[in-house]
Amino acid sequence: MTKQKMNNARRSPFAAILVILAGLLISGGGYAVASDAIDTTSVSATSQEAVDAGKKLFLANCASCHGSNAEGGNMGPSLIGVGAASVDFQVGTGRMPAQASGPQVMKKPVQFTAEQTAQLAAYVASLSPGPSIPSEEWVGEAALASGDTSKGGELFRINCAMCHNAVGAGGALTEGKFAPSLAGVSAKHTYEAMVTGPQNMPVFNDTNLTPEDKKDIITYLKYVEENDSVGGFELGSIGPVAEGLFTWIFGLGFIIAITVWLGAKSN
Amino acid sequence: MSELEKRYSPGLAAQTKRPIEDPGIEPHRVRMTDKSEKHARTAEKQIAAMFGVSVIGAIIAIWGFFAFPIVDGDLSATRNNSLWMGLGMALSMLGIGFGAVHWAKTLMPDNEVSELRHQARSSEETRAQALEVVKLADGESGFTRRKLIRRTMYGALAFFPIPGIIIFGDLGPVVGDTLRHTMWKSGTRLAKDPTGIPIKASDVTIGSVFHVIPEGLEDLEEHKLEEKAKAAVLLVRVNPEDLNEDPAKADWSYQGIVAYSKICTHVGCPVALYEQHTHHLLCPCHQSTFDLANHCEVVFGPASRPLPQLPITVDAEGYLVAQSDFLEPVGPSFWDMRK
Numbered sequence: 238m239t240k241q242k243m244n245n246a247r248r249s250p251f252a253a254i255l256v257i258l259a260g261l262l263i264s265g266g267g268y269a270v271a272s273d274a275i276d277t278t279s280v281s282a283t284s285q286e287a288v289d290a291g292k293k294l295f296l297a298n299c300a301s302c303h304g305s306n307a308e309g310g311n312m313g314p315s316l317i318g319v320g321a322a323s324v325d326f327q328v329g330t331g332r333m334p335a336q337a338s339g340p341q342v343m344k345k346p347v348q349f350t351a352e353q354t355a356q357l358a359a360y361v362a363s364l365s366p367g368p369s370i371p372s373e374e375w376v377g378e379a380a381l382a383s384g385d386t387s388k389g390g391e392l393f394r395i396n397c398a399m400c401h402n403a404v405g406a407g408g409a410l411t412e413g414k415f416a417p418s419l420a421g422v423s424a425k426h427t428y429e430a431m432v433t434g435p436q437n438m439p440v441f442n443d444t445n446l447t448p449e450d451k452k453d454i455i456t457y458l459k460y461v462e463e464n465d466s467v468g469g470f471e472l473g474s475i476g477p478v479a480e481g482l483f484t485w486i487f488g489l490g491f492i493i494a495i496t497v498w499l500g501a502k503s504n
Numbered sequence: 505m506s507e508l509e510k511r512y513s514p515g516l517a518a519q520t521k522r523p524i525e526d527p528g529i530e531p532h533r534v535r536m537t538d539k540s541e542k543h544a545r546t547a548e549k550q551i552a553a554m555f556g557v558s559v560i561g562a563i564i565a566i567w568g569f570f571a572f573p574i575v576d577g578d579l580s581a582t583r584n585n586s587l588w589m590g591l592g593m594a595l596s597m598l599g600i601g602f603g604a605v606h607w608a609k610t611l612m613p614d615n616e617v618s619e620l621r622h623q624a625r626s627s628e629e630t631r632a633q634a635l636e637v638v639k640l641a642d643g644e645s646g647f648t649r650r651k652l653i654r655r656t657m658y659g660a661l662a663f664f665p666i667p668g669i670i671i672f673g674d675l676g677p678v679v680g681d682t683l684r685h686t687m688w689k690s691g692t693r694l695a696k697d698p699t700g701i702p703i704k705a706s707d708v709t710i711g712s713v714f715h716v717i718p719e720g721l722e723d724l725e726e727h728k729l730e731e732k733a734k735a736a737v738l739l740v741r742v743n744p745e746d747l748n749e750d751p752a753k754a755d756w757s758y759q760g761i762v763a764y765s766k767i768c769t770h771v772g773c774p775v776a777l778y779e780q781h782t783h784h785l786l787c788p789c790h791q792s793t794f795d796l797a798n799h800c801e802v803v804f805g806p807a808s809r810p811l812p813q814l815p816i817t818v819d820a821e822g823y824l825v826a827q828s829d830f831l832e833p834v835g836p837s838f839w840d841m842r843k
Contacts, residue, residue: 465580467583
């Protein structure tokens with residue numbers, strides 16, 4: 238290639254685009270490799286670095302209620318022994334940090350990145366042993382595909398349905414508290430809620446519902462979430478209130494309209 | 505009073521003034537369909553259209569049956585099948601009904617007519633004749649004359665229904681004291697519902713809730729559900745400091761583990777909505793709320809007595825066992841409950 242040809246190529250309008258593309262690829266690719274490296278370190282969340290980072294996050298965001306050593310206070314309970322699963326559930330669903338006091342802390346947009354959540358969980362888990370985050374063996378796609386839906390349904394009706402409704406639509410408790418709807422809740426968070434008993438929910442430890450039982454329950458929940466109701470319109474699946482209201486307004490309304498028409502004289 | 509009223513309303517003879525004046529029949533109003541042939545034609549088309557809609561409805565129902573076949577093992581396949589067959593058949597019937605009513609209202613004669621009731625009492629001649637017939641029959645049959653026949657017949661008529669009453673004795677066992685006792689007895693292990701696996705005290709961590717049946721329930725030959733409905737128990741472990749126990753029942757719990765009947769004392773729904781921190785137990789049917797930390801006293805709702813507590817302890821192997829049956833009847837109160 239002669240010098241003249243190179244100069245021509247350099248002046249081509251495509252040259253600028255090529256240069257920019259090359260620059261983006263190098264910097265972006267480099268970042269991707271680097272951040273992959275960061276991710277692998279954060280996955281091993283028990284490392285001392287994660288615990289230290291978690292402690293910093295804890296002091297800045299959680300200590301005002303839970304105490305600077307997570308020992309608890311007037312505003313928040315002690316977190317010693319609640320385990321990584323509890324942190325992953327509370328922070329991972331956005332319930333913590335709580336925004337305001339009330340009958341119940343509500344779900345809201347998640348405040349921390351997955352990495353920060355893992356660091357917080359590592360810190361709290363380092364204080365005292367507690368339930369750990371469930372492995373893919375129980376909450377992964379493959380695990381749920383092998384779950385027993387009908388057994389899960391039976392266990393759900395015995396242990397969960399009285400509060401969460403037979404298809405997980407949620408329901409009211411006392412004094413403004415409620416059992417939330419389980420639609421759209423990830424398998425991991427459902428599992429963690431059973432193990433840790435967040436807020437007023439009771440605990441279902443592994444001797445009560447074995448990990449296999451929990452997996453079946455989650456399989457059942459995913460089944461009712463993904464499949465249409467056999468009985469037609471669900472009307473929120475909340476039972477007699479919605480169905481009664483619908484019948485009273487539309488059913489009786491239609492009957493009254495027909496009665497008026499039957500009794501009216503033709504023009 | 506008009507001549508007609510005198511004849512046909514003897515019951516009103518003494519009543520001179522009616523509370524509401526009879527307004528009579530309102531003047532006849534001629535319909536548009538009677539006045540113009542054009543309107544009548546329109547009504548005719550409307551009626552035909554309604555019958556047409558009925559045919560379409562029937563076709564939709566048939567289409568729904570074939571388009572959404574019910575597949576064995578796929579429950580959700582019935583959803584569209586039922587929906588379209590139901591809608592189609594409803595449309596089909598409504599079309600006929602609406603068409604018939606519209607026809608009657610617009611095209612059939614609409615002259616108002618009032619018809620008067622006939623007097624209920626028969627004429628004197630008919631009454632006298634009837635009496636004659638009865639007397640004749642009595643004379644011919646000897647009903648009054650032959651006392652023996654008459655009285656034995658009365659006796660037979662009185663006795664023949666008795667077997668019909670006796671047969672009700674076969675309807676079922678007498679209730680007896682079944683309302684006062686459950687399957688629980690001293691040493692019965694507390695087991696998980698539905699698996700029947702016995703529960704160790706160490707399995708029940710603080711804040712845990714177990715839904716409990718008596719061990720051996722699954723092995724019952726009969727009345728399994730009846731026994732379960734009486735014996736169902738909710739097992740909870742709370743921090744012993746939070747537990748305000750009745751001194752008389754202090755040894756009914758084990759290290760903060762308490763067992764209460766799950767059957768509401770109001771009308772017997774399963775009370776199982778347990779809140780870990782308030783220790784409230786809520787009944788979903790009528791919102792009766794029991795304070796588990798305070799020997800399950802009623803804090804809200806229509807229930808009138810606390811949930812009965814099952815006295816528990818542990819056996820040599822560490823399994824939770826009942827000390828005895830419930831010491832009072834479980835479930836809704838009944839008339840002679842305290843006897």
